[in-house]
Amino acid sequence: MKSVLVSRFFILLPWILIVIIMLDVDTRRPAAPLTPRPYFSPYAVGRGGPRLPLRRGGPVRGAEKRNESRQQPQPQPQLPTIYAITPTYSRPVQKAELTRLANTFRQVAQLHWILVEDAAARSELVSRFLARAGLPSTHLHVPTPRRYKRPGLPRATEQRNAGLAWLRQRHQHQRAQPGVLFFADDDNTYSLELFQEMRTTRKVSVWPVGLVGGRRYERPLVENGKVVGWYTGWRADRPFAIDMAGFAVSLQVILSNPKAVFKRRGSQPGMQESDFLKQITTVEELEPKANNCTKVLVWHTRTEKVNLANEPKYHLDTVKIEV
Ligand code: UGA
């Protein structure tokens, strides 16, 4: 009787083992997600350096396209970091603007967001927002002096300079890593292709900007691969007749021109870009992007002032909600 049981056991044993192995193999295979997983980042705000974003599939070198294959993220040390300096100030639409911007930036590989609040201190709203944004970032603040907060005067001068100072300080002791700086106002609209274009900036690159200067677009005029003039509706005599959203500068150029900043003195609105670019480059040197400046990849959109006419003077709701 005992030997019958033992022989049955040995007959069944291989089958049991096969079933166990099959079950194990099956559970190890990850199920394909139906929707892309949300991407929450472990990055601490303002601390640490530009670390590689953990993108599914990993970024493709020199391209912004999301890799649809299911490979492990690969470190891409060669990909130049894009530093986006964004001045921002408190207003009812601020969080909405920053949300749109973060949703764009999250899709760009190796981007470091330098968010500079026009405020005497970092606000809770922006701090909380950045902590959850899932982006390598640095959170700075500097208030615009009251005397400069007037219509007709240039905006965000101090904030952009604070971003430049942070970049220079961060890289002062090390050989410059490949990097590209871009001024990204919080209300504009950016295509992903734009980042692909600016990533290859050697010194200073330029491209068209949509919905600006009282026209459908403005653009640098290009002949034989060189900028020879400007298609613009406003002060075409400016040395660089271009909006803040229309150019990028390599980190190397920022570091080798340590005195180049945005100036209050003598600067009129609309001249900030030109005054800054004059300090670091010449028109002949400019690198035209976006198919010789024939494609609009960024729009100077402006958000309508919200109607808060029915907002009660004193808090009436039972809960306090951040908007
Ligand atoms: C145009 C240009 O596109 C800006 O780059 C330029 O700074 C600005 O003119 C100017 O007059 O200086 P515009 O749409 O008129 O842009 O300006 P805003 O979008 O209102 O401001 C530009 C950036 O500065 C935004 O990111 C905004 O959040 C920030 N800002 C604006 C401040 O940080 N503080 C302010 O008081 C106003």
Ligand code: MN
């Ligand atoms: Mn704007």
